[in-house]
Amino acid sequence: MARKGVVAVLDRPEGKYELKEYPLPDPAPGTVLIKQELGGVCGTDIHMYHGHLPGITYPICLGHEFVGRIAALGKGITTDFLGKAVKEGDRVIVVPGVGCGKCYWCEIAKTPTTCEEGFAYGFFSDGNKEYHFTGGYAGYVYLHHPRTAILKTDLPLEVGVLLEPISVALHAVSRSNIQLGDTVVIQGSGAVGLSCQVCAKLAGAAKIIHIGGPTPFRIKMAKEFGADITINIAEVKDPEERIQMVKDKTIKGIGADVVFECAGAPQAVREGLDMLRRSGTFVEVGHFTDVGEVSLNPFTHICNKNVSLQGSWGGEVEGFVRGLPILEKRQFPYEKLITHKLPLKRLNEIMQAPDKGYILDDKESLKITVSSETS
């Protein structure tokens, strides 16, 4: 095993990533050292880069979507979360969020994504400056927390790295009351939108209407990932027209049964509610940071609509466990979501992609990934 490992350290909001080398820890009992293979770049990482997430301290090693191989096992770890035997060299997907399992949220509300006493790789330092391998933007990740869940897998890296967004989508779908035969609207063509679309489809939606874009590439992806109908917001610019288009595709024009807001734009909430049928379910799973407000009418959009409006925050361990067999079935070309696979040293450029129209290396990005290779 290597003696040292590299970590991409972001010094401050909108600062610089620097690759630093540190000695690798020898895993304590109940912990695991992971040789990172591939890490995904999430919109939340971009928000944290810009300092838009409260409660984050810098310097920090970001990256909460990652797959790697077991470099060293601490004493006592012989299986993964599901009881499969693990050994050094096995590929595993890491569940980044570690609920405390004993607070009000974990035990009473049973909504572990609101746990405030847990830990999350890629979000927090471990508070112990002797080692630094706490996020996926690194050559190694040290799973120092003894409650960390790992899942053994033979999936290709480009598929396995998507389990985290799939877990977010599964949380959203579990709150959506989706029923077999439903007509479902997906707002937003990012990784969360397409993941929700896949999960809504697999949960029995008979008709998926995708509203997104704005590029032809994203619309193409929406089609390949199960949309029956697509509406490009760059082409149909008037929300009223989009609302009518959706209604026209529903029973007696009443509107969609379920709408997933994955665009992260405040106005999309209002538009989504307007295209939802009465007594339907609206799931808000696109706002992972504060990007402004929206005006709603309590009579029209909520009370008279007899609606169920669900906020869905993050992904649970449950989503990883349920999502793994879904990815393993390969019913969709998941690997196509990975548009870029770049070395860690290019993180500074990667963070600028959204500001450059999501273009990187002359190619439109959807899910950018970083490999542990430094060059």
Place this chain on the structure above:
Amino acid sequence: MARKGVVAVLDRPEGKYELKEYPLPDPAPGTVLIKQELGGVCGTDIHMYHGHLPGITYPICLGHEFVGRIAALGKGITTDFLGKAVKEGDRVIVVPGVGCGKCYWCEIAKTPTTCEEGFAYGFFSDGNKEYHFTGGYAGYVYLHHPRTAILKTDLPLEVGVLLEPISVALHAVSRSNIQLGDTVVIQGSGAVGLSCQVCAKLAGAAKIIHIGGPTPFRIKMAKEFGADITINIAEVKDPEERIQMVKDKTIKGIGADVVFECAGAPQAVREGLDMLRRSGTFVEVGHFTDVGEVSLNPFTHICNKNVSLQGSWGGEVEGFVRGLPILEKRQFPYEKLITHKLPLKRLNEIMQAPDKGYILDDKESLKITVSSETS
């Protein structure tokens, strides 16, 4: 039996009620003629008086909360909805909404209050100008629709007339996921607010925080109807202060488990969400007409909050059936909600009460009722 009956006819929005006399119908098979005893005045009646409800045609006979005695039974009617034998002279409560029972909403969504093909006494004409007894502001009501549900009762009039607002509250509570031991906030001190409070209490809320007023009378009523803590908005004028007061009364200051918005003020929605704990449930049951919009933050109020926000429209037959044994237990001094019992001819004055600070005959009103007496 009388040969003629009086009807209070409202000619147009913000028009005049005029008492008109018409011949009483002889009930057709499957129908019932009711001698009205007491009718409640609902906020929605005030909205319709002002013409603020879409889809209403005038002239109209309003009044959808009413209790009466059976004046004549059409052939085939021998029992009430629950199978109790009925005969002329029996007191019954009428369920004003009559779902069609066969549309998408009734059979598929199973949310009959969104049925668009049904009928409702006090909201619609029967489309047949030969008779006019279609609402509770009258001496008689003709239950011409053969699917109308009636419930036999021995309750005093002043209690029985409250079954309609109780049915609205039961609908709201059924959507609230209230659990035994919960801390519940009620926003609003009207009939719907106090009814929701009673039902939340009976459903197991351990602590009720009532935010309302603004008069001492309304706060006093809130206390008599089960509030553990009351906050008068006339005294605590700063919403931030009210939010903090609620949080201080909850486990670790996380906020209330469930909030019922019964104030019908758009800003109350935002305030209510701010005092709700994460993963809690917010029920919007106060906006029965369009009174404006509210600005919400999709991140703060919905997505990150992992909230369930439920719109609850109207009351179902189920609410009448479940509410009847509740009222019969008399666990609260329901009759105290009836502040006024006035003859039909005073309807014109009654409609002005909200504009006069809810004062009528020098007395603050809460639930005003009209008796079938004309003088």
Place this chain on the structure above:
Amino acid sequence: MARKGVVAVLDRPEGKYELKEYPLPDPAPGTVLIKQELGGVCGTDIHMYHGHLPGITYPICLGHEFVGRIAALGKGITTDFLGKAVKEGDRVIVVPGVGCGKCYWCEIAKTPTTCEEGFAYGFFSDGNKEYHFTGGYAGYVYLHHPRTAILKTDLPLEVGVLLEPISVALHAVSRSNIQLGDTVVIQGSGAVGLSCQVCAKLAGAAKIIHIGGPTPFRIKMAKEFGADITINIAEVKDPEERIQMVKDKTIKGIGADVVFECAGAPQAVREGLDMLRRSGTFVEVGHFTDVGEVSLNPFTHICNKNVSLQGSWGGEVEGFVRGLPILEKRQFPYEKLITHKLPLKRLNEIMQAPDKGYILDDKESLKITVSSETS
């Protein structure tokens, strides 16, 4: 239009079907006359043939699964249940059960399949001996009940006729709490078992274990209809061995997440509970008549298991509405379920098929259908 139509009349339990001719009714306002095209033979029809269903009066015209074309439209009928325009000659699927829409079950419990005041084609006479076209084993069916739901379709007959068993399966799945990624056991290889399997798969089951047979044909069908693993009870005869086989395919050997009992054998209930994981859901959707009892242990099978055991009776209108777009997607070779298409005059032979090892015309039967052709 023809002036007369044929009806297959069963005179008494275990009696004889006789083809009788009657004048066709002229449809009253709100009703429809259907020229039957294809009717399915259901296990319940066999039970009724043997007189094993309580409350049925004979003579009777059986057949509650059927597709036909509109022969004549009564005044006022211009669309199907979903608002699609209909005209003479259009193919429609008929929902045989007609809930009353206003009883305790329809309005309060909201479980219309337990309605006791409704009507069902193929189960009841209309109580009016002037016409006799009340079931699908006939050349025509008169939809005399004005609340009958019809669904326009372009599906081939052999697919459309399956919407009824699919509605039964959708009811069962709606009570199963199935989650994406679940491991699901299906017990029983008949039309209900395969329909539940299809619906469980479409609802997101990641692994389907089918226990059935006993013929190779049925196991082959189970595989074509989505089973990941099949266990033929003719080959694996020991229930304990089957239980262990299922457990071996689940996470840490804990058992299946959901089990659907569609075999209709009392012992299958016990076996199914034994292969279910703790806190799982067992759905009993196979016992459509009384075929005996089973011994269960309240500690082992229920209390300690922390199980949810759901009885699921019949199919709702909702199942037809949700099932139609599912069949239209043709994700499975539904038409292969139809093993026989025979004229009405062969009904007497058809009723004997179960007693002859489900062999008819030297071919194993699964779903037998009857066409309106009499020869």
Place this chain on the structure above:
Amino acid sequence: MARKGVVAVLDRPEGKYELKEYPLPDPAPGTVLIKQELGGVCGTDIHMYHGHLPGITYPICLGHEFVGRIAALGKGITTDFLGKAVKEGDRVIVVPGVGCGKCYWCEIAKTPTTCEEGFAYGFFSDGNKEYHFTGGYAGYVYLHHPRTAILKTDLPLEVGVLLEPISVALHAVSRSNIQLGDTVVIQGSGAVGLSCQVCAKLAGAAKIIHIGGPTPFRIKMAKEFGADITINIAEVKDPEERIQMVKDKTIKGIGADVVFECAGAPQAVREGLDMLRRSGTFVEVGHFTDVGEVSLNPFTHICNKNVSLQGSWGGEVEGFVRGLPILEKRQFPYEKLITHKLPLKRLNEIMQAPDKGYILDDKESLKITVSSETS
């Protein structure tokens, strides 16, 4: 603080309790030492005394219902589970079950009472023979597990000791789908039956029918704890007659909305299902050990009944948290359930009470408690 504490050690199934003295542990960081005040004797303790619970090792210190005062706080413990400051001398109720918080049951199924990797005071040794204070039948209990939840309270001992059975009842009620206005049957007059009755009442049941006894004392208790109607099985011996009596008290004779089986007798399951209405919910919360089987008819009792049959195993931390404010409201004379308060040395006699008609010291027992006093 005392240097030594007493423990009642049961050497083997049906063996002898012996009071042994051991040195008190000095609480490690994150742990607490409790000076026991009052412990409840549960039916499960009797089962364990007889060796009827699988997986228990002897010698053992039983007792999982207990209230005590903090004798010593390990480093880091400053508050109870709900954030209330705690110090030495404070009275606390201990949640005996400690879920692991990270297994399939805790994180995925979210049913912590089926966790197989947790710990429970009064059920297990701590595997460390240096100290022995692992159950409530002792002068002290050492909460050695750092995830143990404690709840500070000012409740009298005789009320606080009941929080454990209340937590079992709250779990059952949470699985019962009880709705406001329901008619609920309680089968069984023990501590679980009366606790379920209290919780069903507080959750909104409008009519409680209690079937139990067989002594007048138990029926009297049932009445004081909220039964509207009582049926003594010693007086009404024929199950058919009891079934009819229940039906006669329900809407149109359809049967009860919800039935809780708390008698722990297999035949009660069948009787309870027979008195349940179609589409109702049956909760099995009475079989905490194997006492035999019952014959059920899958058609009559499950499928045709369209029933939801819920097993409910044990109590969750959630039940303690929700139950505490319920007990604090003192809406029922909880302390009357405590029929005996005896010293530890009488445990051998206590274990014989069920075999002697529940008579101890010439008095019928319901909840027997043991105080930490040894004489």
